[in-house]
Amino acid sequence: MLELAILGLLKEQPLHGYELKKRLGDTLGFLWGVSYGSLYPALRRLEQAGAIEIVAPGSAAPASAPAPMPATGSIDGETAAARLRRLPKPTRRTRKQYRLTPRGEEVFAELLTADDAPGADEEKAFALKFAFCRHLAGDARLALLERRRAGLSERLAQARGSAPRRGDRYLRSLAEHRTESTARDLAWLDELIAAERRAAHPDPSQEGATAP
Amino acid sequence: MLELAILGLLKEQPLHGYELKKRLGDTLGFLWGVSYGSLYPALRRLEQAGAIEIVAPGSAAPASAPAPMPATGSIDGETAAARLRRLPKPTRRTRKQYRLTPRGEEVFAELLTADDAPGADEEKAFALKFAFCRHLAGDARLALLERRRAGLSERLAQARGSAPRRGDRYLRSLAEHRTESTARDLAWLDELIAAERRAAHPDPSQEGATAP
DNA sequence: ATCCGATATATCGAGCCGATATATCCAGCC
């Protein structure tokens, strides 16, 4: 869940935890709010799995921007006292810059392609994958969209079958509203799928014929 | 969260855990799927808090239906051997019928009226309260709807302000779709609020005048 | 000089989820 989001952001550039959280709230914020209680354990898990690694805070980034803010290390006009005060302390709180490893690229691709079991947060899982689906090949992207379409379609049929009879006025109104929302999600998905198919087969004279 | 749903169902009639789970999935199923890992601890918490109590499984219900299925106790044509085999075993698995206490009624009312801090599952929390809002007085119901309206409105403004610029094509499409959904939720709420106001002030000649 | 707020990492308790273990009853079958 959260791992996918972290890997997706680190794929673009190395970041440290605090900045990672800001960007998660910034670009994926409308999906869900990440807390430190989730973020730091997730970073540890990913590091343990070899998907990400820590770039030593004192060393410069391999080939990226020259650190817009000089951060916490390697300032020139630095007194010896300050250097002594900072470096040898074992509890020194420095930035831990995290970088994606080649293994991390694999894990990212696996998570993005994985067919999750339908669960409590199907919504979030799909939205997250969709948000990063520019990293998917055309067929895998279509597969993602159609898996989601199948899931929504089933939910809609189930809702239409049993929901409107039960409960009082408020419960029925709620059920009806959710059914409408699901139907609109489905229509949106259909548009997306159609657009993907058009992008895959740009020839307008062959529409409806997939076999040669 | 889950406590509210349990109390709301037990408010209508005493139930045991298994049946409770079935009804949760049945009538509130389109909200979220309850698991035993949540249900039984929640029941224990509620019992500890004095909000619910166990009706002795052997004793008949106080004044309700005569147990459609005779359940597990008190069948007439029963051998002495069977009685011995069943009753004295300390591990005997019988139904634990739970019943709402007067304290439970209070807790239910508190949970239903409470103004939750905006969190990860604002959605679920509102939907749940709305599903039971027939137990609220007219003004409290209006307050619930308008709190929700305010929250959605803020989210919508935030989304409209910053979302459409960032990210690639897919992320923007996702953000736009979510914004539309939020706008429709808002419109739905406005209808509900208008309906509630009409119900509270049935006189059509005084619309727009709240002070006497 | 010192305090304040932003930056930054980390942990804690509690709740929820999916999976699984355990136990009982009943219907069908030989």
Next chain:
DNA sequence: GGCTGGATATATCGGCTCGATATATCGGAT
């Protein structure tokens, strides 16, 4: 009678997320 499979029923486990909180550092305002 005895056996099995499936529905009923209670309970726990590990893992993840959340909100709150602790701790530490740094830059700038006073």
